[in-house]
Amino acid sequence: MSRTLGYAAQVANGKLEPWEFERREVRPNDIAIDIEFAGICHSDIHQVREEWGTAQFPMVPGHEIVGTVTAVGSDVTKFKVGDIAGIGCFVDSCGECEYCVAGNDHWCLDNSAYTYNGMERDGVTPTYGGYSKQIVVKADYALHIPANLDRAGAAPLLCAGVTTFSPLRHWNAGPGKKVAVMGLGGLGHMAVKIAVAMGADVTVMSHSESKRDDALGMGAHNFVVTSDKEALKKLANTFDIIINTVSADIELRRYIGTLRQWGSLVVVGAPSSPYSIDGGILMGRQLSLSGSNIGSIKETQEMLDFCGEHNIVSDIEIISAAKINEAYERVVNSDVRYRFVIDTATI
Numbered sequence: 001m002s003r004t005l006g007y008a009a010q011v012a013n014g015k016l017e018p019w020e021f022e023r024r025e026v027r028p029n030d031i032a033i034d035i036e037f038a039g040i041c042h043s044d045i046h047q048v049r050e051e052w053g054t055a056q057f058p059m060v061p062g063h064e065i066v067g068t069v070t071a072v073g074s075d076v077t078k079f080k081v082g083d084i085a086g087i088g089c090f091v092d093s094c095g096e097c098e099y100c101v102a103g104n105d106h107w108c109l110d111n112s113a114y115t116y117n118g119m120e121r122d123g124v125t126p127t128y129g130g131y132s133k134q135i136v137v138k139a140d141y142a143l144h145i146p147a148n149l150d151r152a153g154a155a156p157l158l159c160a161g162v163t164t165f166s167p168l169r170h171w172n173a174g175p176g177k178k179v180a181v182m183g184l185g186g187l188g189h190m191a192v193k194i195a196v197a198m199g200a201d202v203t204v205m206s207h208s209e210s211k212r213d214d215a216l217g218m219g220a221h222n223f224v225v226t227s228d229k230e231a232l233k234k235l236a237n238t239f240d241i242i243i244n245t246v247s248a249d250i251e252l253r254r255y256i257g258t259l260r261q262w263g264s265l266v267v268v269g270a271p272s273s274p275y276s277i278d279g280g281i282l283m284g285r286q287l288s289l290s291g292s293n294i295g296s297i298k299e300t301q302e303m304l305d306f307c308g309e310h311n312i313v314s315d316i317e318i319i320s321a322a323k324i325n326e327a328y329e330r331v332v333n334s335d336v337r338y339r340f341v342i343d344t345a346t347i
Contacts, residue, residue, distance in 0.1 A: 001025060005347050006132030007321050008058040012050035016324045018347070019058060021128060023136045031079050031139045032071040033087070038130035039064030039156040039314070040340040042186065042247065043270070045328050047117050052270075055117050062130025063089045063115040064158040064341075066151045076139040084151065086143040086304070087135065088158035089294045090114050092121050106296050131324065133347055143301050146308025153313030156186065156339040157304060159294065160314060164191035164243060165303040167266040167292035168198060171241045175199040180235075180242045181220075182255060184211045186331075187245035187268055189315060189338040192218045194303075195243075197310040203239070205232075205255070214337065232258060237285075245269040252277050256287060264288035314339045320346035 001022040008019035026032050044061035046052050065087040069079050079085060093100050093108035100108050113120050116129030128135075145154050164187055173179050179200040181191045188204070195202045196219035203222040204215040212223045224231050235258040242255055242265040252275050256265055267290065275289075282289060295303065307313065315338045319327055327340040 002134070004132055004134045006060040006128065007324055007347060008060045008128075008131075009048045010058050012055060012057065013048070014057075016048070016061075016131070018321075019060070021058070021060070023128075023134055024125065026071045026073050026136055028073040028075040029138050029140070030073045030136050031069050031076060031085065031142055032134060032136050033065070033067040033085050033142070034070050034134055035065055035067040035130055035132060035344045037066045037152045037155040037318075038062040038132075038342045038344055039159065039316075040324070040327055040331065040342065041156075041159050042331055043159075045331060046270070048328075056126060059117055060128035060131050061116050062132070062342075063087070064155045064160070065115070065130035065135065066145055066155045066158070067135075067344075070134075073139065078139045079142065084145040084147065086145045086154065086158050087115060087130065087137055087141070088143065088162065088300055091127065091137045091141045094121070103298050104296050106294050131321070131342060131344070131347070133344060141297055143297070143304055146304060148311065149308055150313050152318055152341045152343070153316050154304075154307070155341050156190070156314035156316065157307055157312075158300070160186050160190045160339065161194070161307060162295040162300045162303045163187060163268050163293065164245070165194050165306065166295040166299055167243060167268060167290075168195050168200075168241070169299075170292070171264055171266065173198045173200045173241055177201070177240045178203070178238055178260075180205055180239045180255075180258065181245065182242060183245040183269065184208075184215055184338075185245060185334065186314075186336075186339045188243075189214070189218060191243045191245060192220050193312050194306070196220065197306070197312060203235070229254070239263055241266065243268060247271060249273055252289070253281055256281055256289070259285070259287050261285040262287070264290050267291045268293070316341045318343050322346065
């Protein structure tokens, strides 16, 4: 075991403060990483505040991790010391169930090991995340970060990037397709950049007129303020795909009406309460209300390679570890454009 430093919440809804804890030794299939940057995802806040059910404490959050490989196990061929590696939302799976065998290890039927607020597959070792100086993980669950990408800007790709890339690819975003992105936040701005790079015609739907210039600057072809009901009505029968990144309670019917035949509204922002929807609105044009969450290790690497090819990173604000609690409040108040990233050298 080796000692490392991180920022942890000791109790539910507690402040994150410096904490010293142990990482396991490097096993034959592991790598050790000196973490350089760790993104703050809104899900970190939900977990720390125990808004998604009972959580494990002490908790070191963070699943948007980029750093340098400092040690490799004897059986590792995927990485070498000095490589730039990333870690996303999970760090192990059974490798044997139907989903793992099919390459969808994020849907593991026998308990994926999440990067934090979870247990390793031995059932007794807690997982601690990226708000820390070092981490040890199985090499098969780490990702290669393209060398041309800014490391800090690449960190949020490990969650926000794949969370939006996966449904856009699954529902075939590309030339000739019209894509709407609901919300221009941490997820939404990644959806815009990726959909534009895929060649789709992209519209941003936002409650905030102040984000128009940002959206257009990211390549969006159109911007609609959602409080303008007439503007939404004019978009009836327009979109092939809508990516809903909004976590707040919304009236989905207004947006589903903008889908064209066989279109799908895909939920990637976790709603705070159940949606209410009349099934009849889906039936008339064979519309779909769907959901998507992160992606497999294979798909995450494909996303990173795509972002490397198109020079896509997240728009970020780098903070010191001492500012984590302040950053949490700012995220809740939508006061970030568009993702906070912790410089772990400040831990």
